[in-house]
Amino acid sequence: MKLYDLELSGNCYKVRLFAALTQIPLTVTPVDMVGGEHKRAPLIDLNPWGQVPVLDDGDVVLRDSHAILIYLASKFGKTDWWPTDALGQANIAQWLSTSANEVQNGPGAARLVDKFGYALDKADALRRADRILPLIDAHLSAHDWLANGRPTIADCAVMPYVALSHEGGVDLAPYPNIRAWVERIKALPGFIGMPAI
Template sequence: MTIKLYDLELSGNCYKVRLLLSLLGLEYQHIPVNLMAGEHKSSEFLQLNPLRQIPVLADGDSIFADAQAILVYLARKYGDQTWLPTDAESLSKIVRWLSITAGELRQGVETARLFHLFNFKNINIETATEKSAFILQQLEQHLANREWLELEHPTIADIAVFPYVALAPDGKISLEPYPNILAWCDRLKQLPRFISMPGI
């Protein structure tokens, strides 16, 4: 087995990678990293990712950090054309969602979850809650006439955006006002080899 994932079960960023690995039917070795114990700051881990963050994926001697970057790698290396098509228009539309995930969604739903589930103190929860509402409204509107975020089938845009949206209730943000988002989440859950995580 050559693929290793440095991982934490409760991390939505790690779950993005676990989900795509599963959907692609890839086997891998799971290496738990205990953030509470500071394992991500050990000199051994810093060799893998000086940014002190999981997920990190090792494929043989090649090391990849950042959930979105890992999704790109796995889709291109092991997926068929559908997960990340390379024509200019599809690529641009999909990368836009990878960016939204690391920007608006992280500042909103991901941050609200850190506050409520993990008791992170130095967070402005009002701002995070407002940003969550804004981006969820945008997503709801975007999904009004689409089954998937882009194209006619799931891509890594869906895989990158799904975890923290589905985990929004952990941050005390209900998804009930967003029927299109809930229907899209259900479609993702129906994919063959879909796996879940605590909170989803």
């Protein structure tokens, strides 16, 4: 299995982190985004969205980090990370949605502005961060993990752009439960980091 990857991408890191924590073998292939490699064949043929990560598993090609997390967990039978029961999956799915919406458009978008110069509304991103981070912190005040009482793909999905908040000018100092949760993830066997985490 080949993962087309960008080291500084939190979405790519989600997949690398999960694979490391669960010892799933991946061939990580760096993509030259600055050089436009993601807009040319073979990558644009694999993902017409022109984004990474992309997972190429023979006849299966997936383009979304959350879809890739679900696929890998299911394919390799990691039912502790992605269970087979409806409620367990739903508990995780709501956090995958939070990751793709509030986290991506809050602290994730603020980081895109400050670190990469994206022409996004920074004030709106900060407002969104100010709304979602207290909610996550409150949840973590009563739970060690986001879902199902243990580490799951929900933690792999939400943590990167939350932990990278400082790169968008968002301070995590007011959120002790988030900071403790990030440290719990870092303490998991097999944990790997990325720049700024």
